[in-house]
Amino acid sequence: MPSVAKFHVFKEQNFHGLVYCDYCTKLLWGLAKGVHCTECGYNCHTVCSDMVIQCRPPRRRSPDSLSVTDSEAESVTRHSHRTSLDRLVVDDNNSNSSGRKRLLDGPKTMMDEKAANKAHRKSLKQQLQHEGSMSPHATAKAFTRLVARSRAFFYIGKLVHDIYSWKQRSYSLLACLFWISTCLYSHTLLLVPPMLILFLYSQNGVLNQPASQILFPRFDEHTSEYYMNLESMQYAFLFFIRIYDNFAYHLQHLSLTSTTYKILFVVSLGISSLFYLFGKWLIMAIGLMLLLNKTWVGSTLEILLQFTMEVLQTGFELVHKSTEKKKVVPREPIQVSLYENQRWWAGTGYTSQLLRSERSAWSNITGLEPLPSKEEMPSPTNYTWQEDDEWHLDTTGPWADDALEIVVSTFTLIECDEQGWVYSDHRWSNPRGRPESITGRAAVLTDSSRALTRRRRWYRKANPIL
Template identity: 35%
Template sequence: RFSLNCHQLDRNHMGDDRSSVFTDSDRESVSRFSTRSEVSTMTSSRQRTKKSSGFDSDTPNAPLRVVEDASTPNSAKTHRRTIQQHVQDSMAQATLNGVWNPNVSILSPRATGKAFSKFVSRATPITNAISYFNHIYHWQQPVVSSSYLIFWSLLCLYPSIILLIPPLAILLTLPRLKSAKSISDILLPVCTDETSPQYFSNLRTVQDILSHGITIHDRLTRQLTRLSQDNTRVPLGILGLSGLISAIAWIFGRQLIWFIGCMVLLRHTWLWQVAQKAVGAILEVIQTLVDVAGKVGLIKANPTFAADPDTLEISIFENQRWWAGSGFTGQVGVILLRAERKPWTNITGAEPLVPKEDMPPPIGFRWADKEWRLDESGPWMDSVLGIGE
């Protein structure tokens, strides 16, 4: 464990000091505690795993795996062989006992690309719906957006109005049906020209939907991997929170739905900006009153922060890789794979950082100590250092 203390810099000499970095590793972490008067730096713990579960894995307790056990193909040639094997297996299932079964789909890149192209050509209703709601959301047609806001409020106050939606939708569609050749051209249009602007618009819509889905999945996975299965407080806390949310929804469900809908519809209006400024001013006044009450003695200060309320904790992590024959390697002369984390990152691995020796202290502070010390307190696990066992 290396420790490093910092003192606050004068305004004239600010930013003239040595530096240290943040990293996310398999694992070396460096934690720094800093105060305006003094910054103490606690550093880095190294948890070593033979191989992470994936190139972008954020799991700190990944199981140890040897390089030879990697299930992911490590070359383009191996990847092509794997695809060919899957194609042959699917064709064998389709021609079981020498009889072709048309109900069994063949897995092949050509069939996948053809199916995706058909899906994109039929995604015109999705594209039109998203474009229409974007116009309403951004208030490009204020009259229409205001009408939807009024309709949403009436629908929340009188839920029976929902029965009027189907006939209203039919009445709005009838004028367009007269000028169309068939009903499908209006309700379910298909873009047959793959070089038309509509096809590329559909392609962009599908790509955006897939990208948003992947982003949501990765963020949820990143948060869930930090939860420990042995910690019973988290499931109990989630259970209690879900019960509280269910009770609030049961009592104020209609009002909550109305409030959330109005917030979404008013997101890009001047009312939203005024509300943001008003809420910020109110919170600032409340914080000022709390600070004054704490100084007067009306509110008891938290003993954890009473001695040093301006203490900061900064963690950095060093990523390492296990190589056959050499084991875990340090940063000198080591090149991580392009798809993996950078040598120095934050705890999630998403933000690359410079080495800890080159990282400047927080603005207004300077390091008081000259050396880092290895953080041996966890919360990660390391069998070599005996952390978390």
């Protein structure tokens, strides 16, 4: 039974943070004009909103979803039914073949694959036991020793957090004054050693015991302090993982093209020039913004910044609307693109059955927007399908969405085969116009070169509703 598509309820919205379009993945921040769905929270450009069909939560690559390591590789291994390993490199630890590597041709049955994996795990285990220092036991022991000695580091971290949160106002105020004095007069750093001695005396006083018990206490695994250190260590790991994932989330929308390098070079020159001319004042301002972020000063600055952005964006929108009234452009027919995705499985070949963690069988040009099949695909909002036109298969390439000016750079230079397919690896990258031979002992392919996925483009014309 065909599924009924639910359309979005879009409302114009100004985006002030680093928000990306859920359709074309381009930036919506600043003065970009965008819309927000009040039903499912979908964010996209106004020009992209006509092409979005299904109203459901988008499959965003948020920083929170990037915190699992090797999740994609594990899912491929767990869900894939491939029964051919092209090669397996195994260390031969026997005395007759020490230091050599042998290639095992891909087994054709599941039992041969399990035997090859078992031999590979055994060789890795022997290598770890031979190395000694690389064993999991040695790593766990080193981590336990680190946790037992980490109380002082977390104490300093808690003190810094209290100063940042203004839980101890006297220390926070002193830090602000010290930062201003250091930026204006660098010799203020010479006061750091005596201030640390005074701080240590105020916290501990005179004690007849080794100083190591105060600065770096060690706790056994059976004490409650050890588990407090372990909890703090886990929070520290999550903090660094979150920083890494935020960088990965934003950098995935950046391509290192020649234009990007030119822009980055010009921006870096501008920043270097500003710091050369106003270095100490900029450093002082940045430090004070961080120290005063949790106070009424930081809240006021945030409100003023948002108000300024609202005024600027409102002004630009008024100018844009006034120019639109003067020049009314009639709505033109558009060409709707729909992409069919398939994955290769052993024994059955390419099918529409994909992994649970990846794109759907039908999607847009980016693969991030799941769509119905071409038989169930409704026309975009404010458009109707052309009566004398049906879905056509694109067998020429390269791929580009002319209506939205969306181009997938990794696919635009690749021609399709006779049936319109463009082949790629298990990550939907490294495209090519012809698949390699997946089966056969003569072919030696790596995970990054196997043509395990493919996609092709269907298109159809839609006329505006007058």
